[in-house]
Amino acid sequence: MLIYRGVGLLTLLTPIAALLLILILFPDPAVxxxxxxxxxxxxxxxLGSAINVVLGFVLNRKPRTPGQHASHHFFFLPMQWPAMAVxxxxxxxxxLR
Structure with a gap:
């Protein structure tokens, strides 16, 4: 049993890829x-998680019967909800900073 289904793994990978892109494209000279x-x-x-929220809503938009799991999930939740929490x-x- 996997903790993700479909492209739900992008919930973890997209923010990491966004961080690497920002690190490469816009380095902070102060650090x-x-x-x-x-x-x-x-x-x-x-930003990476916001992309996943939109992607999750688009990919999981078809109606499901009660008890049917989402096509794309991460930790057994539709992928847009953990991304929205992030x-x-x-x-x-x-x-707060």
Missing amino acids: GRGNTSFSQVLLAFG VAVCVVVAL
């Missing part, structure tokens, strides 16, 4: 080469 600031991490994880956490942490 040195190969490092990233906390604000860049929040931005990358927030976006919410990033927004809250950014506002």
Whole structure:
């Protein structure tokens, strides 16, 4: 039994890919080469997870019968909900900083 189904693994991989892209394309000169600031991490994880929220709603939009699992899930939840939780956490942490 896998913890993901369909493209649900993107819930984990897209924020990591966004972080790597931000690290490569927009390096922060204040933290040195190969490092990233906390604000860049929040931005990358927030953007990557926001992409997953939209992707999850699009991919899981067909109606399901009661008891039927979503076609694309991560940790047995439709992939948009864990991604939405990550976006919410990033927004809250950014506002509290």
